[in-house]
Amino acid sequence: MRAIILSIGDELTLGQTVDTNSAWISRQLAAVGCNAVRHLTVGDAQSDIESAIRDAVPLCDFLICSGGIGPTEDDLTRQALAAVMGMELELDAAWMARLEEFFRKLNRPMSPLNSIQAMVPRGATLIENTVGTAAGITATIQASADRATSLHGVPLECRIFCMPGVPKEMKVMFTRDVLPHVQAAGGGAVILSRTLHTFGMGESNVADLLKAHGDLMQRDRNPSVGTTVSEGVVSLRLNARFPSADQAARELNATEASCRAALGDLIYGQDHQTLPAVVAGLLFEDPLARKWAPAVATAESCTGGLLAKYLTDIPGSSRYFRQGYITYQNEAKTNLIGVPAELLAEHGAVSEPVAEAMAKGAQCQSGAAFALAITGIAGPGGGTLTKPVGTVCIALASPQRVQVRTFVFSGDREMIRDRSAKMALTLLRFQLLGKPVPF
Ligand code: AMP
Ligand code: MG
Numbered sequence: 001m002r003a004i005i006l007s008i009g010d011e012l013t014l015g016q017t018v019d020t021n022s023a024w025i026s027r028q029l030a031a032v033g034c035n036a037v038r039h040l041t042v043g044d045a046q047s048d049i050e051s052a053i054r055d056a057v058p059l060c061d062f063l064i065c066s067g068g069i070g071p072t073e074d075d076l077t078r079q080a081l082a083a084v085m086g087m088e089l090e091l092d093a094a095w096m097a098r099l100e101e102f103f104r105k106l107n108r109p110m111s112p113l114n115s116i117q118a119m120v121p122r123g124a125t126l127i128e129n130t131v132g133t134a135a136g137i138t139a140t141i142q143a144s145a146d147r148a149t150s151l152h153g154v155p156l157e158c159r160i161f162c163m164p165g166v167p168k169e170m171k172v173m174f175t176r177d178v179l180p181h182v183q184a185a186g187g188g189a190v191i192l193s194r195t196l197h198t199f200g201m202g203e204s205n206v207a208d209l210l211k212a213h214g215d216l217m218q219r220d221r222n223p224s225v226g227t228t229v230s231e232g233v234v235s236l237r238l239n240a241r242f243p244s245a246d247q248a249a250r251e252l253n254a255t256e257a258s259c260r261a262a263l264g265d266l267i268y269g270q271d272h273q274t275l276p277a278v279v280a281g282l283l284f285e286d287p288l289a290r291k292w293a294p295a296v297a298t299a300e301s302c303t304g305g306l307l308a309k310y311l312t313d314i315p316g317s318s319r320y321f322r323q324g325y326i327t328y329q330n331e332a333k334t335n336l337i338g339v340p341a342e343l344l345a346e347h348g349a350v351s352e353p354v355a356e357a358m359a360k361g362a363q364c365q366s367g368a369a370f371a372l373a374i375t376g377i378a379g380p381g382g383g384t385l386t387k388p389v390g391t392v393c394i395a396l397a398s399p400q401r402v403q404v405r406t407f408v409f410s411g412d413r414e415m416i417r418d419r420s421a422k423m424a425l426t427l428l429r430f431q432l433l434g435k436p437v438p439f
Pocket of ligand 2: 009010067068069070074075165335
């Protein structure tokens with residue numbers, strides 16, 4: 001079952017309002033096994049609405065529209081639908097009576113403009129609006145003769161629903177009067193989704209690992225596995241589409257197990273879990289950390305406290321976060337955490353020996369079990385041939401050892417700082433897991 005979602009309004013195409021309706025509708029459709037294959041957005045011009053409807057009808061079982069059914073001159077969805085259907089608009093006397101009653105109760109005169117809201121293309125039906133004055137409209141549009149031959153396997157008719165744009169009104173109408181039709185047509189198919197998050201490897205490297213492991217990203221696989229990247233986090237999106245919720249859940253679990261087998265501990269969490277929350281969880285449960293609690297200190301140069309911010313984003317972080325040093329200038333690195341001036345002079349502030357000395361110094365000064373240190377070049381200036389912008393040295397001092405690594409992150413200043421802090425959290429995470437960093 002295929003659906004197309006059409007959002008209508010100049011405020012959307014002008015970028016003044018973000019189209020949240022389509023995302024919400026898509027999620028509702030997915031839950032009943034209906035695939036939203038396109039999101040379309042057009043402005044309030046009738047000709048654009050008409051052509052969007054005409055183009056979409058042959059491609060889907062359900063065309064779900066929102067916006068443009070208000071009482072004003074820029075609300076032209078009903079006129080566009082009537083034109084596509086080749087039908088006149090005619091008065092729905094019952095809805096007209098409802099409108100008159102509505103305004104009588106408010107003790108306000110009804111504007112003549114409102115009467116358009118009781119007009120419906122012949123052959124279409126109004127959908128009740130219990131929240132506002134804009135009734136919805138639904139109609140079934142038959143396929144043209146050539147459609148059956150040109151589009152193989154696509155159903156012969158499209159059911160169209162036009163709803164108000166106001167999200168609150170749309171949601172009530174959709175849930176009560178649209179979704180049940182979609183559900184009934186779908187034979188009860190269900191889509192269940194899960195997202196698994198990784199940090200540290202590029203999207204294509206993650207894809208390679210998934211491919212090597214039973215071709216998990218194969219396009220027509222069910223459950224499907226796709227990747228997306230946001231703020232350095234590469235996420236796997238798993239979607240399982242099956243006739244029953246039980247089967248979808250079973251298949252989703254099996255695919256998740258395969259993804260975990262392919263990527264191992266590179267997967268740090270799922271769905272709404274964040275990297276700091278996962279690290280916090282490990283610190284809370286780590287007996288070693290508990291013994292030394294509070295367990296973590298930070299020494300930051302180029303991230304200016306961002307790592308400490310991430311570590312303290314978590315409620316209850318005083319149980320593990322002892323203190324942070326922001327040692328931006330060389331003098332601070334020496335005065336606050338004892339980085340030898342000679343080391344800075346010899347290797348430069350952005351170097352592995354300095355990162356290591358920062359971590360050891362923070363660990364020693366604070367008495368924390370773990371200390372993370374970050375020193376790097378966040379840019380845009382300050383890069384050299386041997387140390388380009390994005391070069392960041394990260395050290396982790398643990399009770400048993402100190403490890404230090406150099407990374408070269410790409411992106412602007414904000415991205416480099418963010419990736420540095422997340423990488424430091426990642427090093428700590430693998431240390432707490434007792435596993436080697438897999439990249
Ligand atoms: P309309 O039904 O076209 O009069 O839309 C009324 C209001 O609903 C608009 O002014 C927007 O603020 C809001 N709206 C319309 N379409 C959307 C949409 N796709 N997503 C979020 N808000 C919307
Ligand atoms: Mg509008």
